[in-house]
Amino acid sequence: GENVGLHLPTLSVQEGDNSIINCAYSNSASDYFIWYKQESGKGPQFIIDIRSNMDKRQGQRVTVLLNKTVKHLSLQIAATQPGDSAVYFCAENIQGGSEKLVFGKGTKLTVNP
Amino acid sequence: EAGVAQSPRYKIIEKRQSVAFWCNPISGHATLYWYQQILGQGPKLLIQFQNNGVVDDSQLPKDRFSAERLKGVDSTLKIQPAKLEDSAVYLCASSGVTGTQYFGPGTRLTVL
Numbered sequence: 585g586e587n588v589g590l591h592l593p594t595l596s597v598q599e600g601d602n603s604i605i606n607c608a609y610s611n612s613a614s615d616y617f618i619w620y621k622q623e624s625g626k627g628p629q630f631i632i633d634i635r636s637n638m639d640k641r642q643g644q645r646v647t648v649l650l651n652k653t654v655k656h657l658s659l660q661i662a663a664t665q666p667g668d669s670a671v672y673f674c675a676e677n678i679q680g681g682s683e684k685l686v687f688g689k690g691t692k693l694t695v696n697p
Numbered sequence: 698e699a700g701v702a703q704s705p706r707y708k709i710i711e712k713r714q715s716v717a718f719w720c721n722p723i724s725g726h727a728t729l730y731w732y733q734q735i736l737g738q739g740p741k742l743l744i745q746f747q748n749n750g751v752v753d754d755s756q757l758p759k760d761r762f763s764a765e766r767l768k769g770v771d772s773t774l775k776i777q778p779a780k781l782e783d784s785a786v787y788l789c790a791s792s793g794v795t796g797t798q799y800f801g802p803g804t805r806l807t808v809l
Binding site for chain 2: 616618620625626627628629630633673675677684685686687688689690
């Protein structure tokens with residue numbers, strides 16, 4: 585069944601620390617994964633994506649790690665800033681491309697100054 | 698590049714009334730999606746259009762929800778009649794050739 589996003593619902597970190605947000609998925613057929621950031625009152629904002637033929641992808645201050653063996657996805661944010669405070673969602677795409685995305689429940693990240 | 702536009706941003710109605718939401722996708726994006734996001738949850742896909750055709754509407758409550766994208770650009774989502782449990786944020790997203798979905802700001806619906 586669809587079971588994306590088992591996680592700690594909240595994460596609190598100090599400004600400047602690194603943050604790690606985790607996500608588990610259950611559908612082994614999923615071949616594309618995306619992390620979104622959603623600030624209060626706004627729509628989800630694309631952060632980074634990764635396809636199943638990769639195990640790591642880096643962006644600006646963010647890294648996504650994919651472990652297909654244990655069906656685990658993580659988002660690492662380096663030098664976390666107050667502006668990073670938001671709810672983070674992982675989403676999986678079973679068919680690849682612009683197909684159906686299944687979102688998890690999200691993790692609320694709070695960055696303390 | 699302009700993002701996905703949605704209106705209205707907020708809407709309050711009484712149960713059994715009807716409501717409509719409008720979405721204008723990113724220029725050139727062929728695929729348009731409507732999601733429902735209940736407070737504290739992730740977005741759930743309601744319907745996906747490819748140009749003006751429906752690709753997936755398996756999770757759309759068709760007895761009360763309808764959506765159209767007649768000219769393959771703008772789209773409207775309608776609820777008639779609304780129920781209390783329809784209170785949520787309705788998000789529109791669009792994607793182009795890369796497949797990455799970009800979301801609009803959403804419409805927050807409150808049904809009293």
